[in-house]
Amino acid sequence: xxxxxxxxxxxxxxxxxxxxxxxxxxxxxxxxxxxxxxxxxxxxxxxxxxxxxxxxxxxxxxxxxxxxxxxxxxxxxxxxxxxxxxxxxxxxxxxxxxxxxxxxxxxxxxxxxxxxxxxxxxxxxxxxxxxxxxxxxxxxxxxxxxxxxxxxxxxxxxxxxxxxxxxxxxxxxxxxxxxxxxxxxxxxxxxxxxxxxxxxxxxxxxxxxxxxxxxxxxxxxxxxxxxxxxxxxxxxxxxxxxxxxxxxxxxxxxxxxxxxxxxxxxxxxxxxxxxxxxxxxxxxxx
Numbered sequence: 001x002x003x004x005x006x007x008x009x010x011x012x013x014x015x016x017x018x019x020x021x022x023x024x025x026x027x028x029x030x031x032x033x034x035x036x037x038x039x040x041x042x043x044x045x046x047x048x049x050x051x052x053x054x055x056x057x058x059x060x061x062x063x064x065x066x067x068x069x070x071x072x073x074x075x076x077x078x079x080x081x082x083x084x085x086x087x088x089x090x091x092x093x094x095x096x097x098x099x100x101x102x103x104x105x106x107x108x109x110x111x112x113x114x115x116x117x118x119x120x121x122x123x124x125x126x127x128x129x130x131x132x133x134x135x136x137x138x139x140x141x142x143x144x145x146x147x148x149x150x151x152x153x154x155x156x157x158x159x160x161x162x163x164x165x166x167x168x169x170x171x172x173x174x175x176x177x178x179x180x181x182x183x184x185x186x187x188x189x190x191x192x193x194x195x196x197x198x199x200x201x202x203x204x205x206x207x208x209x210x211x212x213x214x215x216x217x218x219x220x221x222x223x224x225x226x227x228x229x230x231x232x233x234x235x236x237x238x239x240x241x242x243x244x245x246x247x248x249x250x251x252x253x254x255x256x257x258x259x260x261x262x263x264x265x266x267x268x269x270x271x272x273x274x275x276x277x278x279x280x281x282x283x284x285x286x
Contacts, residue, residue: 026052026087032172036164040098041106043165046091054105055091056080062148067185069258081146085112088120089145092169094161096153107158109166110146113173117143125181128253129211129264137177137209142170144180147237159237167273178267179211181253182238183260189252192261193224195234196252199263205247211264213251219261221252241265244272 028047035044046052059081063069075081094107114135117123123143125131134141144166149158170178184192200221204210213219234242249264 033165033168036161036168038161038164040096041158041161042095042097043161043168044093044095045169046093050103051093051105052086052091053080054103055093055108056082056086058105058108058150059146059148061150063146063258066151067259070256085110085121085124085145088112088116090169092162092165094149094153094158094165106150106153107162108146108148109144109162111166111169112143112145113175114141125179125211125264127214128181128217128255128262129213129249131179131211131264133205133207133209134177134179134211134266139177140173140175141177141179142173142175144178147180159240163240163272167275170269170273175269177209178269178272180265181255181262182235182241182265183255183258183262184235184238185260187254187256187259187261189219189254189261190224196221196261196263197224198234199248200250203242203246203248205249205266209247209266211249211266213249213253213264217253219252219254221248221250221263238263238265241267244275 026049028045031045031047033044035042037043046055057080060071060075060079063081064071064075069081090111090113092109092111093105096104096106098104112123123131124145125143147162149162166178169175184195186192189196196219238246244267246265246267249266253262254260255262
């Protein structure tokens with residue numbers, strides 16, 4: 001296995017990264033796994049600029065229109081969520097193919113493997129967390145981000161289909177560890193006080209995997225009493241991560257742009273790939 005995980009990546013701020021062109025253009029490599037089909041759905045990586053654009057449109061609908069993220073002038077003008085990382089990441093998509101004349105992306109994940117991060121900007125989450133312990137993990141790792149499902153499809157098993165595709169991707173690239181920031185709506189950590197305390201007390205990563213929020217943005221997850229005002233329960237996606245063995249980093253971060261409180265989620269992938277591997281009957285998905 002590669003020892004490249006010991007290399008520390010210095011990640012520039014987004015403002016210092018090259019601006020993305022108004023029309024995305026990039027190289028799309030071969031599919032690392034055979035596309036998954038279930039009923040009218042297809043799950044695979046984006047292969048064209050039009051498919052990436054459709055994913056960015058979906059992200060805009062969810063993150064900006066539904067969740068109240070702060071849009072820059074260009075993001076608002078284009079009605080697309082985009083940044084320089086899009087040009088180098090893989091984009092896992094769920095398509096509704098019931099109308100063959102319509103490009104209908106209904107779910108998406110953005111994926112960045114270690115080798116890609118080393119070659120380009122580093123990992124997106126390094127803006128919020130010191131991930132040196134994760135970089136020391138032997139072998140391939142992947143960062144998950146920008147996960148969302150279209151509102152009309154959230155009761156149709158699309159998140160499970162994304163995870164089915166993710167399991168195929170993990171197996172194809174022999175990825176042993178995945179991580180990324182899971183988001184709780186709103187900028188007030190107290191709203192999620194009970195959740196944050198539970199995550200810190202019951203799911204804190206071992207020191208060998210314990211990414212820590214950067215000091216300037218660190219929110220102490222253990223600071224909330226059981227009787228704090230935070231009465232919200234765990235969001236479904238976070239529950240899903242915990243069911244496949246996720247642990248969390250030390251400290252939360254307030255993401256002012258996206259109007260969220262972020263928590264670092266870390267998953268050694270064996271449990272997820274076992275649950276969603278191709279040898280399971282597709283009829284069980286969803």
